[in-house]
Amino acid sequence: MKLYRFLTADDTSAFCHKVTEALSKGWVLYGDPQYTFDQANGVLRCGQAVTKDIDGDYHPDMKLGQQ
Numbered sequence: 598m599k600l601y602r603f604l605t606a607d608d609t610s611a612f613c614h615k616v617t618e619a620l621s622k623g624w625v626l627y628g629d630p631q632y633t634f635d636q637a638n639g640v641l642r643c644g645q646a647v648t649k650d651i652d653g654d655y656h657p658d659m660k661l662g663q664q
Contacts, residue, residue, distance in 0.1 A: 600649045601627070602661050608632070608641035616645050619662075624649045 604619060606612035620626070624647040631644040651664055 605644045
């Protein structure tokens with residue numbers, strides 16, 4: 598089964614650490630990173646999709662970040 602997550606955060610080193618942690622746990626980058634400017638808060642926001650193949654069946658109550 599393939600899992601999918603879309604990681605988001607402000608454009609800081611914390612976002613890079615979030616993506617790096619996912620990669621270290623076996624997640625794989627999917628597509629290009631996305632950026633948008635949040636005018637209400639005056640910050641650049643980042644997003645990156647990641648996927649991971651696992652054994653087992655999908656359940657809606659799965660904690661994807663713990664896989």
